[in-house]
Amino acid sequence: MFNLQNYSTQNVKNDILSGALVAVALIPEAIAFSAIAGVNPVVGLYAAFIIGLVTSIIGGKPGMISGATGSVAIVFVSLGLGVKALYPELQGEALSMMVLHHILIASILAGLFQIFVGVMKMGKFIRLVPQPAMFGFVNGLAIVIALAQFEFLKPANAENLTWTQTIINSFSENYIMYILIAATMLIMHYLPKFSKAVPAGLVAIILLTLIVYLTGTETKMVGELFGENTSIGLPTFMMPNWDLFNAESLKIIIPTAFLVAMVGLIESLLTLSVLDEMSGTKGSGNKECVAQGVGNVCSGSFGGMAGCVMIGQSIINYSAGGLGRLSSFTAAVLLLVLVVSFFNVIAIIPVAVLVGIMFMVSIGTFEFSSLKRIKHMPRADAFVLIAVTVITIFADLAIAVIAGIIISALVFAWQHAKIHA
Secondary structure (H helix, E strand, C coil), X not given: CCCHHHCCHHHHHHHHHHHHHHHHHHHHHHHHHHHHHXXXXXXXXXXXXXXXXXXXHHCCCCCCCEECCHHHHHHHHHHHHHHHHHCCCCCHHHHHHHHHHHHHHHHHHHHHHHHXXXXXXXXXXXXXXXXXXXXXXXXXXXXXXXXXXXXXXXXCCHHHCCHHHHHHHHHHHHHHHHHHHHHHHHHHHHHHHHCCCCCHHHHHHHHHHHHHHHHCCCCCEHHXXXXXXXXXXXXXXXXXXXXXXXXXXXXXXXXXXXXXXXXXXXXXXXHHHHHHHHHCCCCCHHHHHHXXXXXXXXXXXXXXXXXXECHHHXXXXXXXXXCCHHHHHHHHHHHHHHHHHCHHHHCCCXXXXXXXXHHHHHHHHCCCHHHHHCCCCCHHHHHHHHHHHHHHHHCCHHHHHHHHHXXXXXXXXXXXXXXXC
């Protein structure tokens, strides 16, 4: 809870200002992560508000920012494919709703698992994932997030085209999007070198949206992702579709829920460790596990997808002086106020700008330092890093993390045996 005794006027000011900064920066990411997961952007925005609100109050470390994330959104992609295979007769809105209900149930189950991990004080075991495996997981995730953006750039009838034709047609049909993506990435790369007063992503959104709107340039807008006649109000309780608690649906829901829980906890506790170093204070991993679980249960119950701690936004918050719970609380509440009040403005943001932002998120997520370290790593560690990266890209996150732990354990056992041979 908020400890008002530790709050000075300056602390309150810093927390509110940094929270406002984060709230604005959260909007495009929540929308983009929803698109990756294959759901209406409202789902990601609700997740950012609900999970952010819950964890701001009961989280393991003040000032951490939670919401919809790319790592969790990627997991839901395979769930969506599973739903399509399970219900081939469904199309359009009916299919979208079926995918959404599966995601909501998976989010609730993931949250319950995370609560169990926290209550049983098992958070410390999550933090024992070897560093090479963690680097591989993060690098693979960054590449997967980047690859997911190319879905927005596919030309018409791409399934009937060769690779060469797909690339040529993509450029010819979507050249405006490519220009906007490049402009977004340039703004986000160079603007922070001159000023960090306003998030570079926000500047890119405002500037490029104005240019597109004023010039009448035709390109895909965010409003098209929301669907027709969509408006955003306060989240309301959504009763789970109990019909989905059957053997066939649970076969794809339960593995997804477990994976969401594990990926969310790994990313959350990794961020907790980073912020512990930045602040010189120690947060509670088990408390954070419970908070993430409660947040995901609440999110899934009110129409939001699961999420976890957002490492980029958390660092932005800390760097801007948001060290207290009021900062993350402000970010969550202000986010909802902004999207409810200015939905019509959000709807005219070009999708290409969000794609550009996600490419920059991908670049920021990739641990480039690991490429330098790999030359000096023991061969076994380098093998683990590369193996987990490749498995993450070509299989899925669950297999990658489990494989990383198993390979690391086998390497350790082999080295230990050599020493005592």
